[in-house]
Amino acid sequence: MADQTTLETWQQRIDVSPFQRWLGLRVTEVDEGRMCVSLPWKENLVSNPNPPTVHGGILASVIDLLGLYSVLTTGSLSIATVDLRVDYHRPAGPGDMMAEANIIKLGSKVSTAETKVFDASGKLLASGRGVYLMAG
Amino acid sequence: MADQTTLETWQQRIDVSPFQRWLGLRVTEVDEGRMCVSLPWKENLVSNPNPPTVHGGILASVIDLLGLYSVLTTGSLSIATVDLRVDYHRPAGPGDMMAEANIIKLGSKVSTAETKVFDASGKLLASGRGVYLMAG
Amino acid sequence: MADQTTLETWQQRIDVSPFQRWLGLRVTEVDEGRMCVSLPWKENLVSNPNPPTVHGGILASVIDLLGLYSVLTTGSLSIATVDLRVDYHRPAGPGDMMAEANIIKLGSKVSTAETKVFDASGKLLASGRGVYLMAG
Amino acid sequence: MADQTTLETWQQRIDVSPFQRWLGLRVTEVDEGRMCVSLPWKENLVSNPNPPTVHGGILASVIDLLGLYSVLTTGSLSIATVDLRVDYHRPAGPGDMMAEANIIKLGSKVSTAETKVFDASGKLLASGRGVYLMAG
Numbered sequence: 001m002a003d004q005t006t007l008e009t010w011q012q013r014i015d016v017s018p019f020q021r022w023l024g025l026r027v028t029e030v031d032e033g034r035m036c037v038s039l040p041w042k043e044n045l046v047s048n049p050n051p052p053t054v055h056g057g058i059l060a061s062v063i064d065l066l067g068l069y070s071v072l073t074t075g076s077l078s079i080a081t082v083d084l085r086v087d088y089h090r091p092a093g094p095g096d097m098m099a100e101a102n103i104i105k106l107g108s109k110v111s112t113a114e115t116k117v118f119d120a121s122g123k124l125l126a127s128g129r130g131v132y133l134m135a136g
Numbered sequence: 137m138a139d140q141t142t143l144e145t146w147q148q149r150i151d152v153s154p155f156q157r158w159l160g161l162r163v164t165e166v167d168e169g170r171m172c173v174s175l176p177w178k179e180n181l182v183s184n185p186n187p188p189t190v191h192g193g194i195l196a197s198v199i200d201l202l203g204l205y206s207v208l209t210t211g212s213l214s215i216a217t218v219d220l221r222v223d224y225h226r227p228a229g230p231g232d233m234m235a236e237a238n239i240i241k242l243g244s245k246v247s248t249a250e251t252k253v254f255d256a257s258g259k260l261l262a263s264g265r266g267v268y269l270m271a272g
Numbered sequence: 273m274a275d276q277t278t279l280e281t282w283q284q285r286i287d288v289s290p291f292q293r294w295l296g297l298r299v300t301e302v303d304e305g306r307m308c309v310s311l312p313w314k315e316n317l318v319s320n321p322n323p324p325t326v327h328g329g330i331l332a333s334v335i336d337l338l339g340l341y342s343v344l345t346t347g348s349l350s351i352a353t354v355d356l357r358v359d360y361h362r363p364a365g366p367g368d369m370m371a372e373a374n375i376i377k378l379g380s381k382v383s384t385a386e387t388k389v390f391d392a393s394g395k396l397l398a399s400g401r402g403v404y405l406m407a408g
Numbered sequence: 409m410a411d412q413t414t415l416e417t418w419q420q421r422i423d424v425s426p427f428q429r430w431l432g433l434r435v436t437e438v439d440e441g442r443m444c445v446s447l448p449w450k451e452n453l454v455s456n457p458n459p460p461t462v463h464g465g466i467l468a469s470v471i472d473l474l475g476l477y478s479v480l481t482t483g484s485l486s487i488a489t490v491d492l493r494v495d496y497h498r499p500a501g502p503g504d505m506m507a508e509a510n511i512i513k514l515g516s517k518v519s520t521a522e523t524k525v526f527d528a529s530g531k532l533l534a535s536g537r538g539v540y541l542m543a544g
Contacts, residue, residue, distance in 0.1 A: 016185065017183045017184060017185070017191065018179050018180050018181070019180060019181055019182060019183060019193065019194060022180050044154050044155060044158050045154070045155055046153060046155060047153045047155060047201075048152065048153060048215070049152065049153070049154065055153060055155040055197065055200075056197070056200045056201070056220065057155065057193065057194070057196055057197020057198070057200050057201060058155060058193070058197070060196040060197065060200060060220055061191065061193020061196065062193070064191075064192045064193050064196060065183075065191070065193060080224065080227070081192045081224050082224060082490065082539055083222060083264075083491065083520075083539055084192065084196055084220075084224075084264075085219065085220070085221050085222075085357045085401070086196070086219060086220040086221075087218070087219045087376070087377070087384050087401065087403065088216065088217050088218060088219065088220075089376070089377040089379075089384065090377075091216070104359070104396070105359070105361040107361075109517070109541055110490055110518070110541065112359050124376070124377065128219075128220075129359065131359065131490055131491055131539070133517055133518065218354065218382055219355065219384075219403055221357065221493045221537070223512070223513070223520050223537065225512070225515075225520065226513075240495070240497070240532070240535060241495070241497040241498075241532065243497075245405055246354055246382070246405065248495050248497065263512060265493070265495065267354060267355055267403070267495065269381055269382065288457065289454060289455050290452050290453070290457065291452060291454060291455060291463040291465065292455075292463070294452050315426050316426050316427060316430050317427055318425060318427055319425045319427060319428075319473075320424065320425060320487070321424065321425070327425065327427040327469065327472075328472045328473070328489045328492065329427065329465065329466070329468055329469020329470070329473060330427065330465070330469070332465055332468040332469065332472060332492055333463065333464070333465020333468065333469065334465070336463075336464045336465050336468060337463070337464075337465060351456070352496065352499070353464045354495070354496060355493065355494060355495045355496065355536075356493070356496075356536075357492070357493050357494075358468070358491060359490070359491045360488065360490060360491065360492075363488070400491075400492075
């Protein structure tokens with residue numbers, strides 16, 4: 001379990017990115033090989049307004065970036081996503097979302113992480129995997 | 137080749153989505169089973185600011201949505217992405233981008249489309265595929 | 273936990289397929305939404321003989337088919353894979369393998385399952401997901 | 409266009425693998441960044457016998473291996489697949505198949521190739537991509 005200082009450190013790293021700041025992500029948990037964030041609802045995330053659902057690209061963005069950060073929690077360095085795979089399970093209606101990423105395989109050349117995105121009631125909205133190129 | 141009215145009609149459909157409006161996509165070509173858009177650079181798309189590169193989630197968003205629209209150009213109806221796969225080929229530095237989507241297989245239950253994103257000089261930045269659930 | 277009769281019933285269903293018989297899969301566990309098999313080593317599975325490792329296509333085959341069977345354990349019917357994604361984590365050297373599939377999302381139109389393949393010591397060799405088209 | 413000696417050289421490389429020999433692949437075309445093979449029908453490839461269709465794992469195997477060989481045609485070395493994505497477009501009934509692989513991006517760390525599998529009449533049965541880890 002991460003203390004407040006650790007959460008704030010990772011929050012600052014996420015907020016280095018203008019797009020990630022725009023998303024409004026809040027780091028809620030950090031362990032070695034694992035990170036959780038919350039993603040507040042806002043109208044600009046919407047794909048189809050009637051009824052309003054979150055754009056698949058937003059969910060893909062969270063899965064891409066959170067998987068990378070779960071790799072970074074190990075102290076290993078990666079700066080590039082090799083590829084991303086996203087499964088969409090349910091429409092993501094209004095309400096805050098939560099996401100959790102875990103490393104599947106930490107490697108020296110590439111690493112793989114899996115991320116799940118849930119709605120406020122804990123229903124799985126989307127999940128997927130990223131492969132990340134390791135530095136050095 | 138689409139005339140101006142056709143382009144404007146598809147532009148309006150894309151602009152129904154707040155997130156797609158935020159992206160600032162411009163429809164540049166439409167044929168049956170194919171659509172092209174331009175994506176103007178802006179700072180809010182940036183992942184790492186030093187040096188600035190477009191966030192992988194932005195490229196994933198374009199691949200997701202443009203593949204869906206290429207399916208819609210056939211007159212068939214789809215409203216949901218089943219899954220999305222994105223390969224990242226090069227860092228996407230400052231400058232406008234272009235994307236092109238083509239249907240690989242139009243089906244009655246699911247359809248598959250492939251989308252490529254290029255920089256202003258025509259270099260391939262990212263490419264990928266979406267599978268879309270067909271309505272009815 | 274499945275009794276012997278249940279295991280044999282599923283074994284027979286798997287053995288309906290000539291390729292699956294050729295693979296030599298043995299059903300070891302069945303629950304609703306979950307199936308495990310063992311895959312004995314044989315030389316015909318080998319990709320590079322020096323040193324011998326199992327071909328990636330064999331691992332992909334197991335991930336494809338076991339995910340489908342995990343869906344079938346629910347009583348729902350699916351006869352086609354929409355798409356398959358496989359991550360290769362380690363070379364698969366000589367020795368029997370085990371695989372476990374679990375449903376991620378059982379849907380009315382499509383379902384998603386995740387399968388992991390392990391070596392005899394429990395190391396993760398490959399893992400991945402299939403999306404399956406539901407019948408009816 | 410490759411001459412007969414070139415085709416035979418690549419055939420021998422493919423036939424180093426027991427599983428690839430078992431598949432019965434024949435190299436039909438080789439260019440830099442591109443390779444084509446034929447895959448003869450045989451009963452052991454079958455998934456469901458009634459009516460007989462080729463197992464999805466067989467198609468995945470061809471997509472995995474042929475993408476790798478298309479990378480090798482450039483003289484670059486890769487010995488491992490990072491991940492594989494396969495889309496299934498149509499049931500693959502009895503009859504010989506043909507497959508064509510092309511490099512999408514040749515990289516120094518990873519390369520991406522796309523492979524399409526056709527039936528004897530040229531219909532697209534399956535297609536997909538592999539990411540391959542480059543040596544050195």
